[in-house]
Every structure is written in C-alpha cells, then in structure tokens.
Amino acid sequence: MSRLDTLRGPVPPRDHNARTIAALAANPGCNRRAVMDAAGIDKDQTARHLGYPVTVGQSVFAITRARAFEEQVKANGCAQLLTLLRDKLELSLPEVAYDDVENVGGDRNLRHSRTKTLLRQAAEARGGGTLFDHPMLRLNIAGKSVYLEPALIAFQLKGRFHVVEIKSFAVIDGQADAGQVAAAARQSAVYVHALRELFADLGLDPGLISHDVILVCPENFANAPTATLVDVRQQLTVLKRQLSRLTRIDTITNELPMGLTFDLMPDEDGAPTRSRDELLKAVSEVEARYAPECLASCEMAFFCRDEARSCGSTDALGRTVRDQLGGLESVATVLGLADGTLLAGQDQAEIASQLRLVRQFRLEATA
Ligand code: SF4
Known part of the structure; x- marks a missing residue:
C-alpha cells in the first residue's frame, strides 16, 4: 500500500475537477492541501469531523x-x-x-x-x-x-x-x-x-x-x-x-510519521468512527500555510484559520500583511520586536526598526 493510500484509508480517492485543480494554485505553499489532494482525501468530510464544516463553491x-x-x-x-x-x-x-x-x-x-x-x-x-x-x-x-x-x-x-x-x-x-x-x-x-x-x-x-x-x-x-x-x-x-509538486509528493510524505492516516474509519452506514482528537492530531502533523484566500477555495479553511490563530501565526493576517512583516512568522515576535522586549537578530534589524517606528506613531496618535 502506498503512503497516499495509507493516508486516505480504505475509501476510493476523490476525483478532481477544474475548480479543485484551479484551487491548487490558490495556495501553492501549503503541504497539507498538497498531501490531501494527492491522496484524494475528502477534505469536506475531514473538516466536518474536526468540527469545522465549510461550504466552498457557488450557491x-x-x-x-x-x-x-x-x-x-x-x-x-x-x-x-x-x-x-x-x-x-x-x-x-x-x-x-x-x-x-x-x-x-x-x-x-x-x-x-x-x-x-x-x-x-x-x-x-x-x-x-x-x-x-x-x-x-x-x-x-x-x-x-x-x-x-x-x-x-x-x-x-x-x-x-x-x-x-x-x-x-x-x-x-x-x-x-x-x-x-x-x-x-x-x-x-x-x-x-x-x-x-x-x-x-x-x-x-x-x-x-x-x-x-x-x-x-x-x-x-x-x-x-x-x-x-x-x-x-x-x-x-x-x-x-503545483502539478509537478503533486507528482513529487513523496518529498513531503517521506517527512511524515510512518503509518500516519486521515482515515475516518467509517462504520457500515459511512459514519466516521474515529475520534475527533485522534484525527486532529493526525491532521496537525502536516504543515499548513493558512491565508484568508483559503476561505474561498479550500474545505479545510475554518480549521486551518483557527489553528493559525491559536498558534499566533502571521499567516492568519493574510499574505499582504505577512509580506509587509518581512516574513516574521509569529505575532508574538512582531509585538516583541515592536516594543523592544525582544532583541532583533541580524536579519531582523530592518523590520524591527520599522516596527518600532510604527509603534511610536501609534502611541503618539492614540495619546
Ligand atoms: S485551508 Fe488549510 S489545507 Fe486548505 S489550503 Fe489553506 S492552509 Fe492549506
């Protein structure tokens, strides 16, 4: 059994269509989506079982x-x-x-x-x-x-x-x-x-x-x-x-723990028998790159947004803000550099001085 079959479990893979293929290009940096799509995993059902149902598509x-x-x-x-x-x-x-x-x-x-x-x-x-x-x-x-x-x-x-x-x-x-x-x-x-x-x-x-x-x-x-x-x-x-990345998906799956699976273990009626916590742990093993654009193109969006927020990732603020923050990955780092409680590394010196300046403007404006 291939790694992708193990990840999906004993259910047929989901078919792609033009919309799902186009959506691959909406967030090219996300390993989670790449793995789930390459394995043909039902993202909608996975998100539902995690407690984050979302409707993607037209009314x-x-x-x-x-x-x-x-x-x-x-x-x-x-x-x-x-x-x-x-x-x-x-x-x-x-x-x-x-x-x-x-x-x-x-x-x-x-x-x-x-x-x-x-x-x-x-x-x-x-x-x-x-x-x-x-x-x-x-x-x-x-x-x-x-x-x-x-x-x-x-x-x-x-x-x-x-x-x-x-x-x-x-x-x-x-x-x-x-x-x-x-x-x-x-x-x-x-x-x-x-x-x-x-x-x-x-x-x-x-x-x-x-x-x-x-x-x-x-x-x-x-x-x-x-x-x-x-x-x-x-x-x-x-x-x-993205398409060539899907054909080279083993470069991502090789980094995942052996035996990792998103299998929902359906019962005779197709209802998932796997516990939510177990599935949550499995899904969290695969790195995601949440961006607000995910809300329009990926069934996992509400789950990934919550995850990005709870770990204080700047990804949740959107690509524009993330890029303007010079690639800083956590909100805590941004705030720490801005108020000086965190010492800037050599590669952070420029963004740190800009953040301090912006903080100064804000303090003056709100004083
Ligand atoms: S919603 Fe999650 S899995 Fe889907 S593309 Fe965005 S970060 Fe990746």
Whole structure:
C-alpha cells in the first residue's frame, strides 16, 4: 500500500475537477492541501469531523444565474458572443465555423476524441475562425486522468486558439471583483494548460494556445455581455509548479510519521468512527500555510484559520500583511520586536526598526 493510500484509508480517492485543480494554485505553499489532494482525501468530510464544516463553491442561485447567462451568450450558434468579439475586441471573423462537440453524445471518451479531431483539423487548416462548444479535455493529475468539461469555447484566431471563459459576475464601470477575476483566471489557466497538453500529445505546437483568455461577463446591471482579455501566464506558472509538486509528493510524505492516516474509519452506514482528537492530531502533523484566500477555495479553511490563530501565526493576517512583516512568522515576535522586549537578530534589524517606528506613531496618535 502506498503512503497516499495509507493516508486516505480504505475509501476510493476523490476525483478532481477544474475548480479543485484551479484551487491548487490558490495556495501553492501549503503541504497539507498538497498531501490531501494527492491522496484524494475528502477534505469536506475531514473538516466536518474536526468540527469545522465549510461550504466552498457557488450557491444554487449563483449556479442558476451562471447557467442562464452562458446559455444566453451561446444561443443561436454563439451569435451574441461573435458580435461581441467583433465589436469589442476588433477581431476580424469573416467566416465562422461553429462546432458543438456535444453532438457526438454524452460519453466523455467520445467527446474527448471528437475535441481532439476538431482541434487537429483546425490547427492544420491554419485559417478561418472556428468556435468549439462543449469541448472535453483531459489532464493527468498525480497519475490519474481527470476529465475537464469547460463551459467555454476554444476559439481560433489567426492560427492561435484562445480559451473563452463565460462568468456571470458583473463588470461595473469597467471594474470587476478582483477575487472573482483571479479565480476565473486560475480556472482558465487549467484549461489553457490542458489544451497545451492535448496539442503536445497530437504532435502540434502547444504555443498555438494563447495565454490570453477571453473573459466574458455581464456589463453593469444589465445582462448584456462584455469581453476582456486576461493574461494567465502567472497562473499557468503556479499551476504547473503545483502539478509537478503533486507528482513529487513523496518529498513531503517521506517527512511524515510512518503509518500516519486521515482515515475516518467509517462504520457500515459511512459514519466516521474515529475520534475527533485522534484525527486532529493526525491532521496537525502536516504543515499548513493558512491565508484568508483559503476561505474561498479550500474545505479545510475554518480549521486551518483557527489553528493559525491559536498558534499566533502571521499567516492568519493574510499574505499582504505577512509580506509587509518581512516574513516574521509569529505575532508574538512582531509585538516583541515592536516594543523592544525582544532583541532583533541580524536579519531582523530592518523590520524591527520599522516596527518600532510604527509603534511610536501609534502611541503618539492614540495619546
Ligand atoms: S485551508 Fe488549510 S489545507 Fe486548505 S489550503 Fe489553506 S492552509 Fe492549506
């Protein structure tokens, strides 16, 4: 039995999808998440048993709204989308071929084969504009094939393919919620990466897949769509690093105590029989790197937040604050350096003098 099987226990591994793969890139420094995802551990159930249930993902209302907006944009062979691409992005699309990959039926293998055939033909023809609706992509995650069913279209323009991501969050006066845009960019990067892998498999140049994705959202308070180009190069770099980290997960698991397991030991009805304290001890053996961003992307977030707070970690304050604190890991150290009760080491001299200055300003302001 492999270390990952021991960690998970005798239950089937959880499958990945585009959202969970994208979430890998949301917190690349976290060993706990890397190990749990590589082992296919049910993080939701683990968090529940620890007493920290959390709901990650969209509400039913948000899902319904997203579906309706996507259907609207893609109606009549993507008529609205094409008008938008011509008008907003000044793309010249004199002739457009539209292919709905779903025409071959719902079988994932068939749709994947059809996607490959269509993309190969389009890449080799090198010309004309082509839209692919409901493509099916496949990606290898830690040795397992994961099917990705983008609700998007790969779009060929002057011989290059662009991923089109349709999201239902609004762009108001040219501005959208930064967190939602970042999440959309991470998810699009998963599709770009999967398309590049597919092109490499076909013996085609992966560089034909552009790192600029086309993000389509409703504009202002109406349902009229607007399109923006989003560069996902940075997200691609982080994603690739995380995926290679999952395949080299043994560098992390080798450091863990032998026999360590997150097994919930379910009874006949699937209810965990393992004590909470025992599970807590096991989970705490794997180092986490909590950041407030975890709340939007990881089922373990409430547990890890509490853990980070109780051990006084600066991680709980968020990446920006942590970086501004020059990498100091504990709140106690920060306060000690600020009030002078702690002597600064050589590498802490600069941040210590800044902290003392800030403390001085604060004392004067509150005096
Ligand atoms: S919530 Fe915890 S396990 Fe999940 S990514 Fe954040 S620190 Fe890691």
